[in-house]
Amino acid sequence: MPDLPPLARAAHAAHCLRCLQALPDSQIEVDASRMALAFYCIGTLDLLCLLQEKTRETDREAWREWIWEQQTSGRYGSGFRPSPFMTPALRAPEDPYTDYDTPHIIMTYTALLTLAILRDDFSRLDRPGLLDFIRACQRDDGSFCTVPGSNETDLRSLYCAFAISHMLDDWSAVNTSRAIAFIASCRSYEGGYGQAPFCEAQGGTTYIAIASLHLVPHVQAPLLTAAERELTIQWLVRNQHPAGGFSGRTGKDADACYCFWCGAALQILGAGDLVDARALAMFLANCQFKYGGLAKAPGEHPDPYHTYLSLAALSMYMPASALASDQRHAASWTFEPLDPLLNARVETARWARKYIPAPPRG
Amino acid sequence: MPSPASSSDTSSALYAERPEWKDVTPLPQYEDANPIAPIFYSEEYKDATDYFRGIVKTGEKSERVLELTESIIRLNPAHYSAWQYRYETLLAIKAPLDVELKLMDELAVSFLKTYQVWHHRRLLLMLTGNPGPELKFITESLKVDAKNYHTWSYRQWLLAFFNDDDLWAGELDFVDAMLVQDVRNNSAWHHRFFVVFQSGVREGETERGRIVRRELTYVKQNISLVPNNPSAWNYLRGILDFNNLPYSRVEDFVRPYAGTTTDGSTTDLVDLENPPPSTNAQLPCSAAIEFLADIHEKEGGKDRVLQAIALWRSLADEHDTIRKKYWEYRIREALKSVKE
Numbered sequence: 059m060p061d062l063p064p065l066a067r068a069a070h071a072a073h074c075l076r077c078l079q080a081l082p083d084s085q086i087e088v089d090a091s092r093m094a095l096a097f098y099c100i101g102t103l104d105l106l107c108l109l110q111e112k113t114r115e116t117d118r119e120a121w122r123e124w125i126w127e128q129q130t131s132g133r134y135g136s137g138f139r140p141s142p143f144m145t146p147a148l149r150a151p152e153d154p155y156t157d158y159d160t161p162h163i164i165m166t167y168t169a170l171l172t173l174a175i176l177r178d179d180f181s182r183l184d185r186p187g188l189l190d191f192i193r194a195c196q197r198d199d200g201s202f203c204t205v206p207g208s209n210e211t212d213l214r215s216l217y218c219a220f221a222i223s224h225m226l227d228d229w230s231a232v233n234t235s236r237a238i239a240f241i242a243s244c245r246s247y248e249g250g251y252g253q254a255p256f257c258e259a260q261g262g263t264t265y266i267a268i269a270s271l272h273l274v275p276h277v278q279a280p281l282l283t284a285a286e287r288e289l290t291i292q293w294l295v296r297n298q299h300p301a302g303g304f305s306g307r308t309g310k311d312a313d314a315c316y317c318f319w320c321g322a323a324l325q326i327l328g329a330g331d332l333v334d335a336r337a338l339a340m341f342l343a344n345c346q347f348k349y350g351g352l353a354k355a356p357g358e359h360p361d362p363y364h365t366y367l368s369l370a371a372l373s374m375y376m377p378a379s380a381l382a383s384d385q386r387h388a389a390s391w392t393f394e395p396l397d398p399l400l401n402a403r404v405e406t407a408r409w410a411r412k413y414i415p416a417p418p419r420g
Numbered sequence: 421m422p423s424p425a426s427s428s429d430t431s432s433a434l435y436a437e438r439p440e441w442k443d444v445t446p447l448p449q450y451e452d453a454n455p456i457a458p459i460f461y462s463e464e465y466k467d468a469t470d471y472f473r474g475i476v477k478t479g480e481k482s483e484r485v486l487e488l489t490e491s492i493i494r495l496n497p498a499h500y501s502a503w504q505y506r507y508e509t510l511l512a513i514k515a516p517l518d519v520e521l522k523l524m525d526e527l528a529v530s531f532l533k534t535y536q537v538w539h540h541r542r543l544l545l546m547l548t549g550n551p552g553p554e555l556k557f558i559t560e561s562l563k564v565d566a567k568n569y570h571t572w573s574y575r576q577w578l579l580a581f582f583n584d585d586d587l588w589a590g591e592l593d594f595v596d597a598m599l600v601q602d603v604r605n606n607s608a609w610h611h612r613f614f615v616v617f618q619s620g621v622r623e624g625e626t627e628r629g630r631i632v633r634r635e636l637t638y639v640k641q642n643i644s645l646v647p648n649n650p651s652a653w654n655y656l657r658g659i660l661d662f663n664n665l666p667y668s669r670v671e672d673f674v675r676p677y678a679g680t681t682t683d684g685s686t687t688d689l690v691d692l693e694n695p696p697p698s699t700n701a702q703l704p705c706s707a708a709i710e711f712l713a714d715i716h717e718k719e720g721g722k723d724r725v726l727q728a729i730a731l732w733r734s735l736a737d738e739h740d741t742i743r744k745k746y747w748e749y750r751i752r753e754a755l756k757s758v759k760e
């Protein structure tokens with residue numbers, strides 16, 4: 059196998075810094091999910107351990123302020139909206155939100171993680187309001203909607219509700235047994251999970267399902283039988299292509315983001331050592347865009363989503379053999395460990411678990 | 421003959437410049453001094469969303485709101501609030517839903533990968549309660565992208581939600597046609613499983629044994645035509661697992677694909693239960709080696725397990741080296757069980 063080229067860390071950081079500064083009109087579809095984009099950009103800097111070096115304290119302070127400004131309260135409780143894309147200029151901050159400008163559960167999860175990356179103290183977090191919001195999002199079938207009252211539901215929102223409850227260390231807002239039954243109904247004969255009942259097994263939703271099952275506290279019965287676990291591992295490892303990348307579904311092309319989704323699911327199942335880490339790194343090396351950022355596949359254009367998830371995959375799967383054999387480029391492939399359950403650097407996840415729960419009374 | 425003005429003709433003028441919108445106060449978007457990743461909005465988008473915030477503020481639900489939300493959706497199909505408000509407006513003014521569905525036919529093609537387009541369609545179908553014509557529409561849109569996840573999920577939702585015998589009647593033929601087009605389309609194999617073993621099972625269908633046999637024959641025939649097709653192998657496993665049948669039931673079928681057959685006489689008789697690999701097939705097929713090893717392991721006993729280990733070894737060293745660590749893990753686990 060050829061030598062690994064260097065990982066262009068500074069260029070990947072620069073790609074995300076550019077996006078944080080401004081986006082062209084062609085990125086208009088991000089308008090209703092800007093918080094997630096902020097997470098992928100700032101998260102990239104965190105994974106590269108370049109946040110302190112590449113940004114000023116005043117930038118980080120301004121980012122924290124912007125994120126807190128998206129925390130919004132109203133009839134369904136409190137949480138974070140994607141951006142002020144539906145907020146009129148003249149609205150007073152204390153006015154309750156309208157039904158078209160509510161918090162969004164996926165954006166709330168990414169806002170909390172981003173604040174943890176920025177080492178916020180979470181003194182401004184409306185915890186009781188957040189619990190009300192999670193409660194308002196759960197539906198009778200156990201699933202969660204993205205915004206209260208919407209029918210838009212899939213496994214992603216369920217994972218976010220679980221991750222938020224986990225970070226709060228408070229599961230009182232979630233009916234876990236219904237939610238677990240919903241996850242089970244998304245399982246496919248292939249061993250992966252689809253995004254809704256009866257849907258095809260897909261790498262992203264399989265991560266979501268497996269991570270959710272492992273976030274739930276105090277469950278007596280095992281959430282997967284031994285046979286189910288083996289089948290899921292089998293399906294996940296089969297998604298690694300001979301060129302090293304993972305595909306998201308049987309028979310599809312490899313895509314950088316599935317190196318994270320499938321790779322992290324395997325880590326959570328305790329089967330991370332079954333991945334060919336060197337081939338994975340080689341695939342991601344080829345996904346690097348010459349002017350910075352990583353793309354979903356070699357020759358494609360980069361974006362913060364694929365950049366973050368590629369680096370998150372590398373944080374779990376450092377190409378150890380390459381580090382030993384090629385000292386020249388080894389340092390560029392070195393990462394700090396990642397927490398696969400929350401999808402954040404271990405250090406950041408630790409911060410989230412420490413400061414997001416309600417402080418002890420008295 | 422002059423054609424009636426369509427909404428796309430009029431949308432060239434900004435709402436701010438149109439007299440019929442003069443009564444609406446546009447509300448610019450809130451933005452603080454230091455936004456994260458601000459988007460340079462086009463003038464049209466800024467204009468339309470300013471008027472939209474103005475409309476939301478007054479709560480107006482009228483014909484012209486449909487035009488306004490359509491303008492926004494065409495510029496940004498992921499604007500979920502515009503979709504939500506549009507849906508509520510359709511309800512409030514009792515707009516003709518066939519017109520809306522027609523518009524959605526067009527938008528579905530333009531924005532095939534946007535979740536909201538499909539979500540809106542679901543809401544409309546729950547109102548019309550007329551799923552019949554939808555299957556044809558879905559079949560058409562799969563011609564544009566035969567593996568689109570949203571399109572397939574929508575079809576599965578439609579069938580399961582309405583669960584009407586007439587709706588299901590042509591489903592097996594449909595899947596078959598999709599697989600004839602591309603036998604490697606995993607979405608189609610998955611859909612077949614959904615039709616045959618999940619929601620598609622009809623009441624009073626007592627001959628399940630016959631159906632299982634039919635499916636086994638079907639998947640074996642497809643494997644014999646294209647052996648290196650992981651989707652078909654997964655389907656074969658799926659049938660056996662779901663019906664609690666031992667893997668050994670297909671051992672005679674699998675063996676030649678694993679390239680371990682020692683008997684040269686198999687070509688004399690065409691055995692319909694066990695169609696052989698096509699003559700130009702690339703053998704051995706790694707999925708078959710894996711399957712055969714699983715059969716050995718499940719049958720158990722020292723001899724069988726040793727045979728499984730030999731097969732895994734061949735995968736690790738030769739036929740599927742990317743998963744070397746996985747095959748070695750299987751070997752380790754199996755050795756443990758032999759020793760116990």
Ligand SMILES: [Zn+2]
Pocket residue numbers: 313314315316354364
């Ligand atoms: Zn991707």
